Amino acid sequence: MSVEILSDSELRSKLAEYGYPVGPVTQTTRKILVKKLKNLIETRGGTGSRHSLAARYSSDDTDDDAPSNTIPTKKQTSSNRRKTLANPMPPPPSAPTAPITMTVPRSPVKRPVKSLSRNSDNQASLGSDYDRASPDLTSKSVTKSIQKKMSRSYKLSATDGLETGSDSDIAQEGEKTYSINKFGLDHGKQYDSKMQDRASADPYEWRAQPHVRTTLDDKYVAPPFKPNISPIHPMKEDLYIREDSNKDNPLSNFETPYLSEFTRRLSLRTTANLPSVSRSSLTSSVIGHTPSPVLNEVKETDSNGHFSSLRSSYTTSNTRQPLLSSRYATTPAEKPRDIVRTFKSSTETKEAKNNQNMVSVVLVVVLALFFGLLAIMYLGLGSKTEEIPAISPDSNVPLCLLEDPDHSRPGVNCVLQENLEDVLDLLKKLQPILTKKAIEAACKYSDEVPYLTNKMIINMFTNKVTKFQIENDLNNAQVLAMNNPKWGISLMEVNDEGPGQVLDSMEKVVLSRVDGNIGMVILNPELPMQCYIKNKIYTVFSSLLIVAIGALAVICTHKSVLWYLRYKKRSEKEVFQLVSDIIGMIEAHHHNTVTSSPGGTQETYLAINHVRDELIPPKDRKKMGSIWEKAVTFLDENESRVRREVQQVAGEEFHVWRWLPSNNLNVSNSQVSQCANKKSKVWQGQAFETMEGSVNSLTCSPTPCLKIRHMFDPDVEFEEDWETKVQDAILEKCGDRVKILHIRVDRGSREGCVYMKCMSQEDAGKAYRSLHGWWFDSSLVTVKYLRLERYHERFPDAIHCKTPLKPSNNQ
Amino acid sequence: MSSTSQKHKNFVAEPMGDKPVTDLAGIGEVLGKRLEATGFDKAYVILGQYLVLKKDKELFQEWMKDQCSANAKQSNDCYQCLSDWCEQFL
Numbered sequence: 001m002s003v004e005i006l007s008d009s010e011l012r013s014k015l016a017e018y019g020y021p022v023g024p025v026t027q028t029t030r031k032i033l034v035k036k037l038k039n040l041i042e043t044r045g046g047t048g049s050r051h052s053l054a055a056r057y058s059s060d061d062t063d064d065d066a067p068s069n070t071i072p073t074k075k076q077t078s079s080n081r082r083k084t085l086a087n088p089m090p091p092p093p094s095a096p097t098a099p100i101t102m103t104v105p106r107s108p109v110k111r112p113v114k115s116l117s118r119n120s121d122n123q124a125s126l127g128s129d130y131d132r133a134s135p136d137l138t139s140k141s142v143t144k145s146i147q148k149k150m151s152r153s154y155k156l157s158a159t160d161g162l163e164t165g166s167d168s169d170i171a172q173e174g175e176k177t178y179s180i181n182k183f184g185l186d187h188g189k190q191y192d193s194k195m196q197d198r199a200s201a202d203p204y205e206w207r208a209q210p211h212v213r214t215t216l217d218d219k220y221v222a223p224p225f226k227p228n229i230s231p232i233h234p235m236k237e238d239l240y241i242r243e244d245s246n247k248d249n250p251l252s253n254f255e256t257p258y259l260s261e262f263t264r265r266l267s268l269r270t271t272a273n274l275p276s277v278s279r280s281s282l283t284s285s286v287i288g289h290t291p292s293p294v295l296n297e298v299k300e301t302d303s304n305g306h307f308s309s310l311r312s313s314y315t316t317s318n319t320r321q322p323l324l325s326s327r328y329a330t331t332p333a334e335k336p337r338d339i340v341r342t343f344k345s346s347t348e349t350k351e352a353k354n355n356q357n358m359v360s361v362v363l364v365v366v367l368a369l370f371f372g373l374l375a376i377m378y379l380g381l382g383s384k385t386e387e388i389p390a391i392s393p394d395s396n397v398p399l400c401l402l403e404d405p406d407h408s409r410p411g412v413n414c415v416l417q418e419n420l421e422d423v424l425d426l427l428k429k430l431q432p433i434l435t436k437k438a439i440e441a442a443c444k445y446s447d448e449v450p451y452l453t454n455k456m457i458i459n460m461f462t463n464k465v466t467k468f469q470i471e472n473d474l475n476n477a478q479v480l481a482m483n484n485p486k487w488g489i490s491l492m493e494v495n496d497e498g499p500g501q502v503l504d505s506m507e508k509v510v511l512s513r514v515d516g517n518i519g520m521v522i523l524n525p526e527l528p529m530q531c532y533i534k535n536k537i538y539t540v541f542s543s544l545l546i547v548a549i550g551a552l553a554v555i556c557t558h559k560s561v562l563w564y565l566r567y568k569k570r571s572e573k574e575v576f577q578l579v580s581d582i583i584g585m586i587e588a589h590h591h592n593t594v595t596s597s598p599g600g601t602q603e604t605y606l607a608i609n610h611v612r613d614e615l616i617p618p619k620d621r622k623k624m625g626s627i628w629e630k631a632v633t634f635l636d637e638n639e640s641r642v643r644r645e646v647q648q649v650a651g652e653e654f655h656v657w658r659w660l661p662s663n664n665l666n667v668s669n670s671q672v673s674q675c676a677n678k679k680s681k682v683w684q685g686q687a688f689e690t691m692e693g694s695v696n697s698l699t700c701s702p703t704p705c706l707k708i709r710h711m712f713d714p715d716v717e718f719e720e721d722w723e724t725k726v727q728d729a730i731l732e733k734c735g736d737r738v739k740i741l742h743i744r745v746d747r748g749s750r751e752g753c754v755y756m757k758c759m760s761q762e763d764a765g766k767a768y769r770s771l772h773g774w775w776f777d778s779s780l781v782t783v784k785y786l787r788l789e790r791y792h793e794r795f796p797d798a799i800h801c802k803t804p805l806k807p808s809n810n811q
Numbered sequence: 812m813s814s815t816s817q818k819h820k821n822f823v824a825e826p827m828g829d830k831p832v833t834d835l836a837g838i839g840e841v842l843g844k845r846l847e848a849t850g851f852d853k854a855y856v857i858l859g860q861y862l863v864l865k866k867d868k869e870l871f872q873e874w875m876k877d878q879c880s881a882n883a884k885q886s887n888d889c890y891q892c893l894s895d896w897c898e899q900f901l
Contacts (some may be wrong), residue, residue, distance in 0.1 A: 008849075022850060026860070
């Protein structure tokens with residue numbers, strides 16, 4: 001039963017979960033495959049084999065296989081997993097089923113499902129569970145059977161591990177889905193999308209869709225687990241739709257592969273538009289259901305808009321039933337059509353989708369508007385659109401009053417009434433000139449100074465009026481400018497070399513006036529747009545330049561530090577290499593002399609210069625001089641087995657090195673350890689059987705990717721090419737019959753992980769069997785399958801690998 | 812058919828054995844991937860479908876179009892390849 005309603009792709013993945021090498025699911029093969037799957041479910045006891053597969057899947061990408069125990073309900077399972085890693089796994093926590101039954105309370109599903117939720121129950125299988133539940137079902141009413149179907153298909157989607165294409169492995173994925181289910185909101189969406197995917201393939205579930213939607217909506221609106229809303233309302237829709245599709249649209253029941261959902265829907269609509277004989281039966285069924293008292297409740301508690309039209313028709317029919325039925329009878333072609341349309345689930349979901357699209361579009365538009373507004377405001381702030389304050393007599397004018405000592409000196413702190421007119425006139429003439437000058441200075445149109453000194457102003461106007469009068473007026477004008485800062489005219493000290501400080505009090509003005517170096521200036525003129533932008537760009541670029549120079553300096557220092565460190569390391573390495581060469585040479589010489597002439601006729605020492613000349617070719621001697629010196633000092637300081645002494649060699653005194661023989665045990669020990677080090681990277685035999693048919697290997701390999709653990713110990717690896725050695729060891733072990741496309745040693749892993757991708761799944765199976773359970777470098781190698789997508793995510797370059805790799809020494 | 816591709820010749824030249832689906836003429840990497848995803852991973856599985864459809868060209872091309880959205884040329888090549896192979900070996 002449960003197997004039959006699966007879509008083709010689901011059926012395929014289900015079979016793959018059971019490790020059955022499944023081919024395509026077509027109309028011709030479907031029947032037999034369904035049968036096979038049923039068989040498998042019965043014989044294997046549901047989830048058992050699935051988990052044996054899951055156990056071989058590697059966990060995400062961490063080295064640790066146990067999932068993090070953040071959610072307390074998972075704890076039990078994870079500990080179970082660890083215990084039974086090699087054996088079939090216990091079923092995943094069946095928490096998901098609980099929320100389902102919560103949304104659909106009072107249904108008989110609850111009982112069998114509960115038996116599932118025992119974590120320790122190893123044999124509990126979803127499939128058999130359906131079977132157990134099904135007789136229960138048939139005895140119940142239609143309502144419950146529909147709900148049952150729903151929850152069942154829901155469960156299917158929840159356990160459908162391979163399909164979802166998420167990046168973790170199966171067991172974890174199950175848990176993930178479950179934990180989402182626990183928190184009501186998300187699961188609806190996820191579920192819904194799944195349902196939509198499936199809808200095109202499976203008319204049965206397609207019809208059931210509105211149910212999902214309503215339960216979802218109810219959850220949003222009413223507090224969760226409000227019992228009797230969802231079970232009854234969706235049941236109605238389900239019934240309608242079934243009638244609808246049964247009677248109006250013979251096509252919808254037909255599972256033809258060439259019919260898309262759209263054509264089905266289209267035909268549904270066309271038939272609905274035709275006034276047909278079956279219409280009356282439909283209407284009667286509609287009305288027959290409407291008087292149910294529960295409907296009022298539905299309407300009250302559910303305020304979501306998707307079904308509003310449907311609901312309104314419900315209420316009207318509820319209150320005015322006789323009238324409505326007559327209306328239906330008289331105009332059968334109009335009203336029912338509306339209802340039918342409302343019932344059409346696919347149309348509805350489409351509308352819902354459109355709504356969602358609308359919302360997102362509106363959000364984007366609002367955001368764009370907001371930022372646009374912000375930009376406009378910013379620009380507005382940036383270019384001050386302040387008007388030039390008009391110079392008018394109603395400004396703050398300190399008139400001279402005789403009795404007030406603060407306003408008694410014309411030209412210094414007050415203005416005489418009779419002069420006011422002239423002064424304002426002068427200021428009005430001066431202001432545009434000053435503005436122009438200021439703009440020119442700011443925009444660099446010319447090299448002119450932005451200010452006007454007293455002298456310049458006097459020169460400007462002398463041909464019209466007398467010099468004394470202008471001076472007088474100018475003094476008064478300065479008093480006014482000082483008192484009216486809103487005009488924007490400032491007074492500043494002008495020295496011979498250029499503009500000085502801005503003067504902020506009349507006393508200073510008077511002081512400078514005596515010296516004759518006072519100027520008027522507009523400090524913040526309103527600049528034209530072009531100039532403003534130019535200035536801004538200039539500022540931006542100059543700051544960018546500074547930042548770039550700074551960054552360059554930082555990078556340079558960083559590079560040089562790196563280079564220095566590398567250089568230091570390299571030279572250190574060379575020194576050590578040289579030291580070991582020297583020691584080896586001296587030791588060999590010592591052994592030679594001891595074995596060839598036990599009597600001791602030959603010297604057991606070597607001249608230092610001689611050693612150097614032997615080790616370093618002549619062309620490198622200059623270059624290696626410093627390194628040689630370092631090596632010699634290192635030997636002098638840190639090597640107790642070599643003694644430096646002065647000996648006569650061929651009549652000349654030389655510094656020589658003499659090997660001080662230690663006891664034999666030491667020597668042999670070091671030799672043994674050296675040998676062991678050299679030979680460690682080999683396969684040391686098999687720990688357990690992994691050949692075909694053994695319990696330790698799968699019947700078919702699910703993916704072409706493998707994760708091999710314990711291939712090396714990152715703390716111990718010191719040789720330069722240990723990675724290549726590890727890779728070669730794997731490649732050689734697998735041999736020619738396995739085509740390996742990509743192999744990568746994970747240097748950072750604590751468990752010595754190596755990832756590898758094979759040409760095909762069969763190859764992966766072969767590699768699995770030839771690597772899993774072997775001893776390598778005195779540690780037990782374990783292999784797990786890795787999801788292909790996951791592998792590509794981690795190593796994107798693996799996608800393009802097409803040629804099989806060969807060991808590096810066998811190219 | 813005025814001329815046939817190298818792939819076609821290669822395929823028709825010998826029994827198909829365990830050849831992957833991509834060895835069929837007209838089926839490249841993309842189509843091969845799609846077919847593999849639905850379980851048609853070997854050439855003989857395609858042959859099976861071809862035979863189930865009673866060697867009908869139209870049906871087979873339509874099926875190819877549905878299964879892996881192959882275009883007319885691709886499905887024609889594939890069909891030709893299979894029918895030539897059948898003539899030779901079936």
